[in-house]
Amino acid sequence: MDHRLSSDYEDLRKSVEAFARDVVAPVAAEHYEAHTFPYDVVRRMGEMGLFGLPFPEEFGGMGGDYFALCLALEELARVDSSVAITLEAAVSLGAMPIYRFGTDEQKATWLPRLTSGEMLAGFGLTEPGGGTDAGAARTTAVLDGDEWVINGTKSFITNSGTQITGFVTVLAVTGRDDAGRPELSTIIVPSGTPGFTVSEPYSKVGWNSSDTHELGFVDCRVPASNLLGERGRGYAQFLQILDEGRIAIAALSVGLAQGCVDESVRYLHERHAFGKPLEAYQSLDFMVADMEVRAHTARVAYYDAGSRMLAGEPFKKQAAIAKLHASDAAVENARWATQIFGGYGFMNEYAVARFWRDCKVLEIGEGTNEVQRMLIARELGLGR
């Protein structure tokens, strides 16, 4: 058993680390303050092949795997979680459902532009009435001749309203069985379809330069062929996508947790108090040591889940553990990093202030941490 990276993975990690340092970090605060989407950074990420990491070359991908994506997410989140979540949502939530469940025609239509980063896609599961209880979706899609007619609202959808968003996959009730249970299916709704509206961006606590909107569907008609995968399998599809996505969110969380360590170490060397550098104070050094332990153990947890996934083994429990542990580590590390920075830690121009604002959502997105505990408990045979 070995959790050290192969030379291919290490080369990728290093090249994304350099990209994050040289291209992402210099403009991160500016975009964050202005709440602007970093189109230029996204374009350059596309040129690097990051959007195509886990996809085969025949679809314009890099022929890598999901773990490679996770390594890239970790490195990006060390400096900017908004850029990291843009990539995560684009690949794991946007392109992956098309790759996993799409017809040959859907793959040929959408994947080359998604894997190049030319186009982004959204993942429409959450609704105003609730995200955790996804099976209670109220959005409906009724087949009328050879068209689906969609009505409903989706909340908090990432990458759904950029200038390069091509479509959103929407989970909708497409029927009911004799007992009244909903049949859930997934339907591709291209941007600009009449009846599909994208609201103004949310005013968020963090992830300021990531794109998030509420989406409305009023008698929105798309061809019947826009059904993604089998009718009635929508819920299962979304759960599969979210299982994988948890490893990606864990990687992103580790990046933020490690970014807190990076910034804190630098600051302890630079800043002086009572005639000594802060690093002379062991209580502060111990804070950073504890932060490093959290980042390291969370990394091991996502490497473990990722290696099981790549080996084709069950990984649901390990992914939930990794997501839970890593997001908690991110929140805890951001708390201590801002403390180490003192008053400067409360100033938005410092990266640790961004980390503080960006960390909380990691305990909420892609299944709240209560959901992760439910999954872990269920895997232990509890609460079925």
Ligand SMILES: Cc1cc2nc3c(=O)[nH]c(=O)nc-3n(C[C@H](O)[C@H](O)[C@H](O)COP(=O)(O)OP(=O)(O)OC[C@H]3O[C@@H](n4cnc5c(N)ncnc54)[C@H](O)[C@@H]3O)c2cc1C
């Ligand atoms: C910035 C951002 C981006 C997002 N991007 C997307 C996206 O691209 N696509 C998408 O579909 N969604 C997206 N989401 C939505 C996100 O996945 C949901 O917010 C999350 O799943 C929680 O759903 P909810 O907000 O409706 O909370 P609720 O489901 O209403 O939950 C409220 C609280 O109750 C708890 N809870 C609920 N049920 C139980 C239970 N049975 N047992 C114990 N506790 C329970 C939850 O853990 C939570 O603490 C995004 C959210 C944010 C903030």
